[in-house]
Amino acid sequence: MSTPYFFxxxxxxxxxxxxxxxxxxxxLKGWRRAWRHTDLRPVAFLTVVQDNxxxxxxxxxxxxxxxxxxxxxxxxxYDRHLVCDAVAHPKDAPVNVSVYAVPDGKHGSPAFEHPVLxxxxxxxxxxxxxxxxxAGAARFFDTTAGWSAPILDDRDAPKYPRHQSLSKDETGFVDDHLRALKVSIHR
Structure with a gap:
């Protein structure tokens, strides 16, 4: 039996x-990140959707x-999906790798009532x-769908439970990429 990992x-x-x-x-090959909403959460969040x-x-x-x-x-x-053959990683021993994704038909696009934080x-x-x-952080923006979602600027009073403090450079990097994507940010 191989060791269980998650992506x-x-x-x-x-x-x-x-x-x-x-x-x-x-x-992970064959999947793309996307912003989605489900009735199980009050805000939108990332999931992955199959994309060959x-x-x-x-x-x-x-x-x-x-x-x-x-x-x-x-x-x-989320639902858990086994993706062993789709994941490239440095482990020498066999591992079972799963990814969590919102099941088809149980999610929708973010809305003002359920924004991205x-x-x-x-x-x-x-x-x-x-x-x-x-370069990898820029790829995150490029390989994530759904940037037309409304974004709630909650930096002054973070609603995300695992929020972190960012450096000035990190904040600037995020802001520059969001500006380039012409996203809609609301307070």
Whole structure:
């Protein structure tokens, strides 16, 4: 039996948001990130959707104590999909890798009632900057769909529970990329 890992592609890329061990850079083929909303959460969030032409950077991490139940609770708005053959990673031993995604038909596009939180974007991009550098963080923006979603500027009073403080340079990087995408940011 091989060791269970999960592929993180959003806030889990930011190591400050968790205490998972045995983490490695990885790449997932055949999936793309997208902003979505589900009735299980009041705000929009990242998910992955199948796209044979796409590949995204992220991290794989060992499932703590090989206990999927605890991790499934954290990721309760998602379904778990086995993606072993689609993930490139540096592990020598065989590993079972799964990714969490909102199931088809159970999500919709973000709306003003369910915006994307800027504090969430900040956390994700900070993780990509630290793990993959500026080029990797730019790829995050390029390989994520749904930037037409309304974004709520909650930086002064973050609503995202695992929010982090960003440096001036990190904040500027996020703001520059959002401006280039011509996103709609509201207070």
């Amino acid at each position: 993180g592609y959003g806030s889990l890329v930011n190591r400050q948001t968790h205490v998972y061990a045995d983490i490695h850079l990885a790449r 032409s796409a590949e995204i950077d992220g991290l794989i991490a060992h499932v703590p104590n090989d206990d999927w139940v605890a991790l499934d609770e954290r990721e309760h708005a 800027l504090s969430y974007i900040d956390v994700v991009v900070q993780g990509y900057l630290r793990e993959f550098g500026e």
